Amino acid sequence: xxxxxxxxxxxxxxxxxxxxxxxxxxxxxxxxxxxxxxxxxxxxxxxxxxxxxxxxxxxxxxxxxxxxxxxxxxxxxxxxxxxxxxxxxxxxxxxxxxxxxxxxxxxxxxxxxxxxxxxxxxxxxxxxxxxxxxxxxxxxxxxxxxxxxxxxxxxxxxxxxxxxxxxxxxxxxxxxxxxxxxxxxxxxxxxxxxxxxxxxx
Numbered sequence: 001x002x003x004x005x006x007x008x009x010x011x012x013x014x015x016x017x018x019x020x021x022x023x024x025x026x027x028x029x030x031x032x033x034x035x036x037x038x039x040x041x042x043x044x045x046x047x048x049x050x051x052x053x054x055x056x057x058x059x060x061x062x063x064x065x066x067x068x069x070x071x072x073x074x075x076x077x078x079x080x081x082x083x084x085x086x087x088x089x090x091x092x093x094x095x096x097x098x099x100x101x102x103x104x105x106x107x108x109x110x111x112x113x114x115x116x117x118x119x120x121x122x123x124x125x126x127x128x129x130x131x132x133x134x135x136x137x138x139x140x141x142x143x144x145x146x147x148x149x150x151x152x153x154x155x156x157x158x159x160x161x162x163x164x165x166x167x168x169x170x171x172x173x174x175x176x177x178x179x180x181x182x183x184x185x186x187x188x189x190x191x192x193x194x195x196x197x198x199x200x201x
Contacts, residue, residue: 001067001092003099006057008049014059014069015043017084024085055079056103060092070096076104 006014022039030038057071060083068083070093078100083092 001060001062001090001095003058003060003095006052006059006069006071008053010059010066010069011045011049011052013066014052014082015045015048017066017069018043018080018082021082021085025088051079056100058096058099060096068092068096070100072100072104074107 019039019041023035026038027035052071055071055073057069059069060067066084067087067090068081070081071079073079078097081093081096083090
């Protein structure tokens with residue numbers, strides 16, 4: 001027995017397998033009227049095919065014969081699970097369910113890994129952005145003032161500000177290169193950092 005992915009050309013065969021299974025395997029538990037309500041032999045093949053393609057759908061096959069099928073949506077809901085009436089009790093349903101559960105677990109693990117990688121990337125970008133943006137703003141703003149001032153004392157003060165504006169101190173601790181999640185601040189006060197004529201609060 002081999003499990004493979006569903007193909008659109010499987011749809012008519014799966015619809016017939018569904019009808020035969022319902023009307024034979026379940027005949028002892030349901031009335032003919034109930035069986036007809038469950039499977040009336042008139043499946044909307046286009047709708048089924050669309051649903052199969054939207055879900056993770058597996059087909060159990062042996063020597064070219066389809067033994068059963070099952071499909072599960074992305075949330076883990078098992079939509080359909082049917083085994084051919086002539087191949088009951090061979091573990092077909094167990095194999096299909098196990099494979100679907102394995103796929104669901106792997107998909108969720110991949111999603112979790114992607115979210116973790118995204119968070120790490122955001123932290124890295126934030127750290128690099130801070131390391132580049134703060135000194136650059138200070139250089140632009142302070143340099144402009146330095147060029148405008150005629151007093152050498154004023155120029156000295158401006159250029160000392162350039163040197164110091166790239167540092168972020170919190171209670172005497174240099175937080176410049178601290179990871180974003182380890183900076184216990186929401187607002188950084190930097191005089192002249194963005195605009196030479198304004199304080200930023």
